[in-house]
Amino acid sequence: MSAFVRPSRLSEGDTVAVLSPSWGGPSRFPHVFDLGLRNLESLFGLKVKEFPTARRDVDELYGDPKARAKDINAAFADPEVKAIFVSIGGDDSVRILPYLDLPTITANPKILMGYSDTTTLTTYLNQQGLVTFNGPTIMAGFAQMRHLPSDGVAHVRQMLIEPTEETEYRPYPVWANNYVDWNTPGYDGETAPQRPNEGPRWLQGTGVHAGPLFGGCIEVLEFLKATPFWPAPAFWDGKILFFETSEEKPTVDHVLRWLRNYGSAGVLERISGLLFGRARDYSDEEKEQLEAAILKVVTGEFGMQELPIVVNLDFGHTDLQWILPLGVKMEIDCGKKTLKLLEPTVV
Incomplete structure (x- = not known):
């Protein structure tokens, strides 16, 4: 067993935090964001808790890296939240890393998942000893799941909800x-x-x-x-x-x-x-x-x-x-x- 701390699995009815640590895509394409949220709720039985940055205006969000970090810190500290999913990627989330509250984050390990620009968060927090997840975001991944083979839904379940002792990766069709x-x-x-x-x-x-x-x-x-x-x-x-x-x-x-x-x-x-x-x-x-x-x-x-x-x-x-x-x-x-x-x- 590796030394990294694993978060708790998700169960139906659990609350997940949704926030925007990079680009404020939900403010430009709210219908895509809402679609992703609906799929998260209907396909996996999860409850969504939107944090203040989730729908914040693109320009306001860009100008306020401290607010983006504050949402990350608050989501890890929130006892109601079992996982943290990002809305979409971007290109400047490296700016929020100095403002992360590492003692709070590492004391409250949770599923953190995203890809693209979320690489800054997943790799930095992995270096702090946490298992983090490179995977779909709300707008790019979850929003499209009903138009893709059901293998994708099954894979999310296997990785985050119903884990197995070993998991072989198989190509999607x-x-x-x-x-x-x-x-x-x-x-x-x-x-x-x-x-x-x-x-x-x-x-x-x-x-x-x-x-x-x-x-x-x-x-x-x-x-x-x-x-x-x-x-x-x-x-x-x-x-x-x-x-x-x-x-x-x-x-x-x-x-x-x-x-x-x-x-x-x-x-x-x-x-x-x-x-x-x-x-x-x-x-x-x-x-x-x-x-x-x-x-x-x-x-x-x-x-x-x-x-x-x-x-x-x-x-x-x-x-x-x-x-x-x-x-x-x-x-x-x-x-x-x-x-x-x-x-x-x-x-």
Whole structure:
């Protein structure tokens, strides 16, 4: 069992906090936000408690990082709240980290879930010893669940409500690259056309490797480098590191240079495995170029021929998403080509 503190599982009737630590998307697209809340209530039987930042105006929210941190602190302190789900991502939640009340947060471990810009929160609080969750947000993930295979609802239940001792990740049958324009009249959570899932790509590795999960959006992790919120060198030891790219579609060269930086910092030689989510908006040719760039850096430049590398996985900025619990031990079996959590995600 890893040393990270797991939060309590959710049960029907539990209250979840909803807030906006990054972009104030609910103020621009309230119908999408409301749709996500309705799905949270109807599909999982949860009660929603909106915190002050949840629907706050985009510009006001941007100008008030202290208020965003205050909501995070208050949600962890609130005995009624069993989990914290973010409305949507953004690009500046790194600004709220100095104002987090770490003693209160760590004394009250709870499910905290989001992705994209929420990487700042999930990775920083994971460094404080808490299991956190890289997964769907209210507006990007939950709002679309009724238009996606029911596997997504079952996965959320397995990860947050009905945990098992071990969990094998299996590819979803289909995936969607993005959503129908939220400005479309009558938008009801529709996605772009769903495509057959070609499954993961195993680029290299032999044997069985295991370690606690850690990672998030690769662009957002760049915001954290050289700040007090970046992991100490020893923190990387044994981790299974995961990256995903955002809807801004960083170039293959950008990803290559960022990955090279991890090698230069000594991270690649410390970790136990490397995972990449499906790259949103990349063509098949660009995905092949990305795979070649990853191998060029990891194997060609840093000589890590034995490091397992698996790409095109179901997490990140395409749907459906796997939920990845930071701090929970995963096993990569290169022979069987399986990814499996070796312990429960919640207690």
